[in-house]
Amino acid sequence: MAEIVLDKVTKRYPDGALAVSEVDIEIADGEFIILVGPSGCGKSTTLNMIAGLEDITSGELRIGGKRMNEQAPKDRDIAMVFQSYALYPHMTVRENMAFPLRLAKVDNATVEKKVTEAAKILDLTQHLDRKPSNLSGGQRQRVAMGRAIVRNPKAFLMDEPLSNLDAKLRVQMRTSVSRLQKQLGTTTIYVTHDQTEAMTLGDRVVVMRGGVVQQVGAPQALYDHPANLFVAGFIGSPSMNFVPGTIENDTLRTVLGDVPLTGRIAGLLAKANAPREVIMGVRPEHFEDAHLLDEPTRDRGVVFEGQVDVLESMGADKYAYFSLHGEQAASEELAELAADAGSAEVTASGIELVTRLSAASSVAEGATAKIWFDNDKVQVFDPSDGRNLTYAGR
Amino acid sequence: MAVIAGTDSTGRKIRWTLLDIVVVVYALVPVLWILSLSFKTPETLNDGNFIPRAWTLENYRLIFQTPEFVRALANSIGIALIATAIAVVLGTMAAYAIARLDFPGKRVLVGVSLLIAMFPQVALVSPLFEIERSLGLFNTWPGLILPYITFSLPLAIYTLSAFFREIPWELEKAAKMDGATPGQAFRRVIAPLAAPGVFTTAILVFIFCWNDFLFAISLTSTEASRTVPAALSFFTGASQFEDPTGTISAAAVVITIPIIVFVLFFQRRIVAGLTSGAVKG
Ligand SMILES: Nc1ncnc2c1ncn2[C@@H]1O[C@H](COP(=O)(O)OP(=O)(O)OP(=O)(O)O)[C@@H](O)[C@H]1O
Ligand SMILES: [Mg+2]
Numbered sequence: 001m002a003e004i005v006l007d008k009v010t011k012r013y014p015d016g017a018l019a020v021s022e023v024d025i026e027i028a029d030g031e032f033i034i035l036v037g038p039s040g041c042g043k044s045t046t047l048n049m050i051a052g053l054e055d056i057t058s059g060e061l062r063i064g065g066k067r068m069n070e071q072a073p074k075d076r077d078i079a080m081v082f083q084s085y086a087l088y089p090h091m092t093v094r095e096n097m098a099f100p101l102r103l104a105k106v107d108n109a110t111v112e113k114k115v116t117e118a119a120k121i122l123d124l125t126q127h128l129d130r131k132p133s134n135l136s137g138g139q140r141q142r143v144a145m146g147r148a149i150v151r152n153p154k155a156f157l158m159d160e161p162l163s164n165l166d167a168k169l170r171v172q173m174r175t176s177v178s179r180l181q182k183q184l185g186t187t188t189i190y191v192t193h194d195q196t197e198a199m200t201l202g203d204r205v206v207v208m209r210g211g212v213v214q215q216v217g218a219p220q221a222l223y224d225h226p227a228n229l230f231v232a233g234f235i236g237s238p239s240m241n242f243v244p245g246t247i248e249n250d251t252l253r254t255v256l257g258d259v260p261l262t263g264r265i266a267g268l269l270a271k272a273n274a275p276r277e278v279i280m281g282v283r284p285e286h287f288e289d290a291h292l293l294d295e296p297t298r299d300r301g302v303v304f305e306g307q308v309d310v311l312e313s314m315g316a317d318k319y320a321y322f323s324l325h326g327e328q329a330a331s332e333e334l335a336e337l338a339a340d341a342g343s344a345e346v347t348a349s350g351i352e353l354v355t356r357l358s359a360a361s362s363v364a365e366g367a368t369a370k371i372w373f374d375n376d377k378v379q380v381f382d383p384s385d386g387r388n389l390t391y392a393g394r
Numbered sequence: 395m396a397v398i399a400g401t402d403s404t405g406r407k408i409r410w411t412l413l414d415i416v417v418v419v420y421a422l423v424p425v426l427w428i429l430s431l432s433f434k435t436p437e438t439l440n441d442g443n444f445i446p447r448a449w450t451l452e453n454y455r456l457i458f459q460t461p462e463f464v465r466a467l468a469n470s471i472g473i474a475l476i477a478t479a480i481a482v483v484l485g486t487m488a489a490y491a492i493a494r495l496d497f498p499g500k501r502v503l504v505g506v507s508l509l510i511a512m513f514p515q516v517a518l519v520s521p522l523f524e525i526e527r528s529l530g531l532f533n534t535w536p537g538l539i540l541p542y543i544t545f546s547l548p549l550a551i552y553t554l555s556a557f558f559r560e561i562p563w564e565l566e567k568a569a570k571m572d573g574a575t576p577g578q579a580f581r582r583v584i585a586p587l588a589a590p591g592v593f594t595t596a597i598l599v600f601i602f603c604w605n606d607f608l609f610a611i612s613l614t615s616t617e618a619s620r621t622v623p624a625a626l627s628f629f630t631g632a633s634q635f636e637d638p639t640g641t642i643s644a645a646a647v648v649i650t651i652p653i654i655v656f657v658l659f660f661q662r663r664i665v666a667g668l669t670s671g672a673v674k675g
């Protein structure tokens with residue numbers, strides 16, 4: 001067991017591409033940390049550098065206090081689970097799992113014991129003598145995990161280990177990965193581009209974009225206090241709504257109406273030297289059907305009217321979608337997020353708004369609805385550099 | 395619908411069967427003819443019968459009593475096996491490097507090896523003859539093994555690098571993470587998976603070496619290193635009036651046997667789809 005420290009770790013590929021830039025992360029012993037970000041942001045590269053499969057261009061990697069930059073993968077005592085599982089097709093499940101132990105010249109009895117143990121944990125006992133090609137995706141995934149856990153490494157590295165599974169199996173495996181990690185207490189670095197996995201699995205989440213760490217923190221902290229537009233838009237599903245706005249004295253003028261700034265927000269904005277033109281962010285759950293609220297609450301927030309485009313009833317709550325006239329919030333970060341979500345082409349003119357209302361709401365598709373939102377829950381961003389002007393955790 | 399599909403597929407089956415028969419007959423008739431000749435007595439040799447009237451094993455007895463032939467057979471086996479082994483080992487290493495690594499001069503290397511394969515070997519016989527004579531390699535085993543390696547390596551490298559490219563890169567990374575040195579990763583993970591490629595290549599190279607006539611006839615002068623294809627051309631009958639056709643046929647049949655054995659032995663190891671199940675996605 002050991003803590004892992006990345007100290008200004010940078011990777012430049014031979015073709016000149018800067019894949020990872022000055023990443024600083026300190027991972028405590030036994031911690032479950034998630035690297036998350038859109039495709040191509042350098043997650044795998046970071047993981048491969050920790051594993052020793054890629055050289056570190058500059059900076060230092062320390063495991064258990066020792067510099068590891070020059071060590072071969074086999075001397076780092078780290079196990080890795082690959083996205084493709086990378087099982088040895090010519091070996092049975094048993095041989096696959098025993099392979100690391102055989103290389104370490106562990107005696108036969110111990111190998112047998114450890115493999116049996118791991119197979120029991122992973123529910124693979126009856127498949128031990130089969131070849132990987134005869135296993136289902138979920139079983140292969142577990143064999144890959146088994147190969148990692150048999151030798152009690154200092155740390156596990158997992159590169160999107162669940163992304164090849166279908167949705168249902170993924171949820172199931174997600175829970176078992178989490179349980180396994182708790183049970184073993186081994187430091188784990190887990191790469192994913194799925195923000196749900198990031199939110200549910202890790203002790204802490206590292207959000208990356210274009211090779212640069214955007215924010216590191218507990219999932220809830222990232223959700224409540226995103227450091228910038230990118231993190232705000234990336235974490236959360238459905239994602240945060242963004243609307244352009246103008247600050248005038250103590251009000252924020254937007255297409256949703258004039259939002260009076262609460263003392264807390266006004267203070268933060270003043271401290272952050274907010275520009276006049278900003279982007280306002282509101283999470284879907286901070287909206288509510290105005291009819292369901294009592295007067296004092298309603299007066300505390302802002303009410304706007306809009307025509308419900310689409311209404312999705314999820315049982316426990318309802319998602320109402322609006323498209324409002326007006327300019328979309330524009331910034332580099334938002335463009336990248338849209339591209340990653342694959343919605344770059346379908347940008348309708350106007351602003352798309354997603355709201356989560358309680359099930360009791362009587363809004364109907366096509367009808368005009370009065371929607372309220374909490375003006376103390378809004379976040380304000382600087383469109384030029386994306387920073388969160390209402391971010392208190394600085 | 396089903397009926398139409400049924401007749402359609404029977405029609406196809408018949409067409410394919412006919413075509414297959416034509417191809418097999420076309421390919422096998424000369425071989426069977428030689429086989430038939432080898433069992434004929436000298437008197438019935440030219441009677442034009444496909445099935446020998448009078449069967450005899452005399453031809454086979456004769457060739458194995460001819461010391462030149464037995465010696466040539468030993469030369470052939472030795473030279474072909476050594477050349478195949480060296481070419482396959484070198485080819486495996488080169489192909490692995492070509493498939494996996496990016497090194498300066500990679501394209502040049504591939505290009506040059508293609509060039510060697512394309513070069514007309516006849517044009518090289520005289521220079522090789524001169525070189526080997528001055529180096530003392532003429533009429534020795536190495537004198538044949540070296541050119542065989544040279545000309546089979548491009549083939550070996552090509553076949554093998556195609557196989558190596560099929561093996562998922564990640565398996566090697568996984569082996570490294572599991573604690574293998576690069577050597578162990580190669581021996582225990584990559585080599586077993588590349589085995590079909592290695593065996594295929596071995597068969598091709600062996601056949602090339604075994605059948606070569608050009609170098610065998612030009613770079614040897616005595617039975618010290620003469621291989622069977624060359625020795626056959628020196629076959630004469632017991633007397634100058636006797637027709638050696640029967641013995642040559644018998645010898646031809648005999649030298650086909652090692653190839654068949656070699657192919658059958660390795661073919662069992664050429665299992666397709668050995669890498670399936672390694673990776674998904
Ligand atoms: N071998 C390489 N040579 C050059 N550039 C590379 C190489 N591998 C990756 N890159 C570049 O480095 C960047 C980061 O790649 P990386 O594989 O780490 O992304 P990722 O975050 O894992 O993405 P994904 O979610 O798609 O797996 C990308 O822009 C990619 O083009
Ligand atoms: Mg990746």
